[in-house]
Amino acid sequence: MLWISLDRAANSPLIQQVYMQIRKKILSGELMAAEKLPSTRQLADLLGISRNVVLEAYDQLLAEGFLVSKRGAGTFVAEGAYLPSGKSIAFQKVTNKEEVMSEPSIIQFRSGIPALDLFPRRIWGKLTQSICYEVEASAFNYDVPQGRPELREALSKYVKNARGIECHPEQIVITTGATQAFTLASKLLVSPGDELVIEDPITSDIQVIFTNHGAKLIPVPVDDSGIQTCLLPQDTKPAFVFVTPSHQFPLGGVLSIQRRVELIQYARKRNSYIVEDDYDSEFRYEGAPIPSLQGLAPDRVLYVGSFSKLLSPSLRLGYLILPPEFIDRGRKEKWFLDLHTPSLNQLVLARFIQEGHLERHLMKMRKSYKKKRDRLIDCLHDAFTGNESTWCIHRPASYR
Template identity: 60%
Template sequence: MFWIPIDRTMDMPLIRQVYEQIRMRILHGELVAGECLPPTRELASSLGISRNVVVEAYEQLIAEGYIEAQQGSGTYVAEGAYLDKQEKLNCFTFFDKQQIKEETNDVIDFRSGLPALDMFPRKMWGQIAKQVCIDTSHSIFGYGYPEGRIELRHILARYLKRTRGVYCHSDQLVITSGATQGLSLIASLLLSPGDEVIIEDPITHEIQTIFTSPGSTLHPIPVDEQGMKTDLLPANKRPSFIFVTPSHQFPLGGVLPIQRRIQLIQFARTTDCYIVEDDYDSEFRYHGAPISSLQGLDPDRVIYIGTFSKILSPALRLGYLILPPSLTKRCKDLKWFTDLHTPSLQQLTAARFIKDRHLERHIRKMKKIYQGRRDHVKKCLAEQFGHHVNILGDSTGLHLIAEFQNITFSDQKVEEIIKKYKVKIYPVEQHTIQKGTHQNKVIIGYGNLTIEEIEEGIRRLKEALTSEGK
């Protein structure tokens, strides 16, 4: 009997399930050349599905050359469709069910940079998206420009000047599919093999990977409670650019004071290099107004990166670059080669969301919520660990740093905590370039955790560390 497992709970259509499983059996030699497949009516009956499903799956397999129909005889596996097992593709599996299983377990994940996903303004966003689809010209459904929709670029330029002290023309804006694409564009734009980047240390490991991928090297500058220690900038270096997170250093949380900002700009002018400013979550500042951008001090020298992933949702895949005029043409060309353009409907929805002040209202609302979650993290850490823990970098953003006494966090240690106590934390040491300097610090993200989850997660962390003899 020819049997194919069918899972009606999956998002994958039944036609695709039938097609994929027959295809993989042919590739792996489980169905050999010349073997006759069951008639469509017979297979549909045995699986309890519509015959049309099997017919369409067979037609797709015929179109791709896996099987062939012989008039009046039947449907057979074609010659030459077997792929040697040493080179075979991964077997078809139900990945969706595995993902659901992983997402619904009870691990408490203190991941940084993740906003409150349940607080996304889906009703308002959906209403605007629907209206955009109805109101806009049919041309919106065609190809766009690599730099993005003028509506969003124009509104963003005004919004960022008012809220972040950014000075630019809309022509200097390039809309990206998130900050990661923006960072990759900068690497392609400015780096060649053998080039050097001056960068904060620690800094997110993903950014290190992006900037070294063209064959360039990193020159790390240590950070303290005020961000990059600009007095350590090397006089003998001629970097392609300097990378900083001045409004909220990641991960330690320092804010670069004006004296260091000026020193940084003077160094960039002397060495004729650019400064790349990653302004990833500075909207959520809990003491005073948000810190003004570095870009506003020298718009011709600073490349500014922004994203909606931390403010609204990573699922939007919306970010932006603000470039000096001398770089905009080359960046637009690179963006075109990457993906032609960022989705237009998403851009127009974001433009109207910002224009109608929904974004600012959402930020004000979330600022109160995140501040409450931050305060609860601090309270729980104090209750569980007392004077054995010190809190750093908690004035802004969606995470803070917990510095422990007499505890060294390693990858193995973190794995043990995850495995045994179902809590996930992130050592700062994972993001360091010069190792051994921050082994007693961990990143505690709280944006996407409830008060109850925060309390339970810190309790589990205490149990895990106590059980390890700490």
């Protein structure tokens, strides 16, 4: 639609104002060659002026060669009327690092990105379409900050079966990914100057979220069994301890049950909390799954889940499970952040879980990842055994 602002109190006549503004848009390139203009009637209606005013302005522009009229088709911007000012700002194209990495000759070793080629496009598309047709019009209105009841209901059952978590759907806040859940947890638990215990190493992104809330970070080293609880600081009361107990990020250790118990006791003794980031616990290839920390101490743990690793990070769907005393504040803080996470995607995910597609999708992902993992281990084994001076990696033929 053509946007023209008219000043009825100005000295210049309306015809002149319409003519000048269209002329300026053509010269500056805002209206481009071959672009169709609204009909004189449409523009007159839009601007609330007589059609004759628009007719005269168009006639003038046609006469000067800014516009061309095609019989039966309408009025168009003429070729060659754009005059570059030479002052345009050069915006740099932001290169997406995933674009660079998706070059076919490169094997992706970056962790934390699911197999995007396995995204269940057909089912997701079908569910999106049926939900769009079926839901009541109110689903397209502003929604509640804590998220759709359908999704919170489906999630409370899913986490109970998959992760041994006991929670009422009212304890769940749907977030825009785990990242927003970390922000929300910080808002609930951290005051400027508070200390937080984090695993060492952990991604800088997570550190930045916490320091942005004014927290001072106390890093505690991890080993194969997760955070070394014997090194937790004794002379302080951290606002919370942040852990990735199912699969330490980035080193991959699993927090042992002894350390889980020690961590919970540590938090209880200090009246502190634990923020449990369970970002990809569904993927295990060895040993029995270890239930969540939340299942052991629901009163002390704020549990963070994400669909970025199970389905796609572009969905931006995660959740935070809160001890009951934080429910009201959690909803308020979520409202302040972005009112609510988009409802349509939430409804699709709820249906995806309810109809058993998530379970089937996970089975498929596990199978595919296990195959890749086994293949990688075999290749590393082949390449790194024997004489160390001849170590070199060759890409297996089937991956070329």
